[in-house]
Amino acid sequence: MTIQNGTRSAVFKILASAVAALSLVALAAPAGAAGGGAKHPRSGGFSFEGPFGTFDQAQLQRGYKVYREVCAACHGMDLMSFRNLGQPGGPFYDSHFKGGPADNPYVRVLAAEVQVADIDSETGEPIMRPATPADRFPNPYANATAAAGANGGAAPPDLSVMAKARHDGANYIYSLLSGYVPAPEGLQIAPGQYYNPYMAGDLSPFWTGDPDHVPAGGFIAMPNPLAAGQVTYDDGSPQTVDQYAKDVAAFIAWASDPHATERKRTGMGVLAFLVIFAGLTYASYRRIWKGIAH
DSSP, X not given: OHHHHHHHHHHHHHHHHHHHHHHHHHHHHHHHHHTBOOOOOOOOOOTTOSTTOOOOHHHHHHHHHHHHHTGGGTXXXXXXXXXXXXXXXXXXXXXXXXXXXXXXXXXXXXXXXXXXXXXXXTTOOEEEEEOOTTSBOOOSSSSHHHHHHTTTTOOOOOOTTHHHHSTTHHHHXXXXXXXXXXXXXXXXXXXXXXXXXXXXXXXXXXXXXXXXSOOSOEEESSOOOOOTTSSOXXXXXXXXXXXXXXXXXXXXXXXXXXXXXXXXXXXXHHHHHHHHHHHHHHHHHHHHTTTOOO
16 A cells, blocks of 8 residues: 555656646747747758759759859858769769769869969968869868957858758758848847848847737848849849849758768669569568468
8 A cells, every 4th residue: 555655646746747847838838939939941942852852953053153152252161172063963063074073174164263272382381272173162261260250250150061950951041041131120139130030049138019029030140141133144044032042052952961862862772672572572472381371
């Protein structure tokens, strides 16, 4: 009887703790709603989404152009080399060049357009030279301290794996870049900060309007980087902020996982093999054990 009473007491304590936890969650939910939260990312309708999706090479080429002409002024891609642009599935891959990315003239030309730091082999002095396919994308800043100092104390993040580092990666990047809107009246914004409804944050402390209708979104240190007509497209695609945001988001998604298409194809091949193997195994089982009671 003593054991039963102790067990009941323990169960009651657990139930009471669970009820208390659920009560705290229920109380916190209105507060979270009042804080606004970030808007859910819009869908970019990307071709690479889903188990059978593949990257659109033309879109990757446009996205690289937007990155190089706009984003690269502040954001690095320290894990990317120019040769990656010419690898299978990449924006400038061409199967005609059997020597690989290093033999791809498009990659060589794109690399040579960029100056990278080096050391003169004869004098030992620092120099700037045209990049080669083997070089990594240059970072616009010498270090994180210099990056923060040049941007009001907020160092621009590296974009190498940004699509992996954010929930709903490509859609989030697309929505953020194309989602800059004027700040709602009644929102107090500090100098060097900008309002974006897709940026995570709680605007309650800065909202002077109705406390039950706090705007969605948060503050970001990056001003709106895109403007219509800013980047010239040679393929006739619309030169709009929405198109720029989609294209560079696709490029960043590819850079974050450049082997995604190959992995999907391999996965589909493995699944097909397993299905065929399972069918053969079952057929063999039926044939071997046919007429035998078991």
